[in-house]
Amino acid sequence: MELTLEKIISESERIVFFGGAGVSTESGIPDFRSEDGLYRQKYDVSPEVMLSADYFRSHPEKFFAFYKDKMLPLWAKPNTAHLAVAKLEEEGKLLSVVTQNIDGLHQAAGSKRVYELHGSIHRNHCMRCGKAYSAEDILKADGVPRCSCGGIIKPDVVLYGEPLDGETVEGAIESIARADTLIVAGTSLTVYPAAGFVNVFRGKYLVLINRDRTPLDEKCDLVIHGKVGEVLGAAVR
Ligand code: APR
Numbered sequence: 001m002e003l004t005l006e007k008i009i010s011e012s013e014r015i016v017f018f019g020g021a022g023v024s025t026e027s028g029i030p031d032f033r034s035e036d037g038l039y040r041q042k043y044d045v046s047p048e049v050m051l052s053a054d055y056f057r058s059h060p061e062k063f064f065a066f067y068k069d070k071m072l073p074l075w076a077k078p079n080t081a082h083l084a085v086a087k088l089e090e091e092g093k094l095l096s097v098v099t100q101n102i103d104g105l106h107q108a109a110g111s112k113r114v115y116e117l118h119g120s121i122h123r124n125h126c127m128r129c130g131k132a133y134s135a136e137d138i139l140k141a142d143g144v145p146r147c148s149c150g151g152i153i154k155p156d157v158v159l160y161g162e163p164l165d166g167e168t169v170e171g172a173i174e175s176i177a178r179a180d181t182l183i184v185a186g187t188s189l190t191v192y193p194a195a196g197f198v199n200v201f202r203g204k205y206l207v208l209i210n211r212d213r214t215p216l217d218e219k220c221d222l223v224i225h226g227k228v229g230e231v232l233g234a235a236v237r
Contacts, residue, residue, distance in 0.1 A: 022186020080233030
């Protein structure tokens with residue numbers, strides 16, 4: 001009998017969905033490494049440098065100019081991929097979402113248990129007094145966003161050179177270790193430690209839904225090279 005995504009989902013009770021930027025491209029947010037990805041766009045300083053902790057400290061004005069221009073797509077709406085994943089959780093078939101994305105679209109689609117490995121644009125805190133601010137506060141600030149106490153407001157996003165949040169990592173790994181099916185989608189699996197977490201999976205079905213090939217393709221039980229919104233939307237009625 002041919003192994004289909006529908007069959008795998010119908011048999012599974014503890015799915016973990018592991019996603020990357022490719023899950024949000026159908027919401028209009030470019031990914032990083034595709035032809036039209038953010039890292040392919042020409043800048044005098046590479047985006048990967050501008051999104052580093054060092055650059056945030058040494059060039060806050062330029063950091064926030066880039067960040068506000070490229071990392072705050074507050075207009076974006078969840079697409080069929082986000083909605084399908086939220087539905088699986090509602091049906092009691094999904095343990096959690098583990099995402100490398102910082103756009104909050106899984107929660108906007110209704111997902112409850114989401115491990116945001118690289119943080120979220122929706123959480124921002126003053127570096128001096130810790131006061132919380134919204135992504136909208138950052139977007140509308142002139143230049144470097146300042147707290148009422150005068151401190152710089154830093155997004156709770158994992159910048160290059162920063163560690164991931166310990167509790168988030170622990171929860172994500174515990175989830176993947178318990179899963180009976182791991183669906184990896186919309187990620188090139190090139191950034192560690194996130195990419196390495198999929199190796200913790202010990203369950204029955206390892207599924208990959210990605211437009212391009214990835215290093216994981218050979219190890220999967222099912223590989224679908226396609227658009228994750230379309231594929232998941234069709235498989236999750
Ligand atoms: N459907 C399926 N796959 C898609 C779609 C789509 N609609 N759109 C893009 N893809 C695939 C691309 O083929 C690519 O392999 O998604 C992948 C996106 O890869 P990246 O752009 O490298 O994004 P990601 O893997 O999430 O990057 C990881 O890098 O810069 C850091 O912190 C950043 O979290 C990010 C991390």
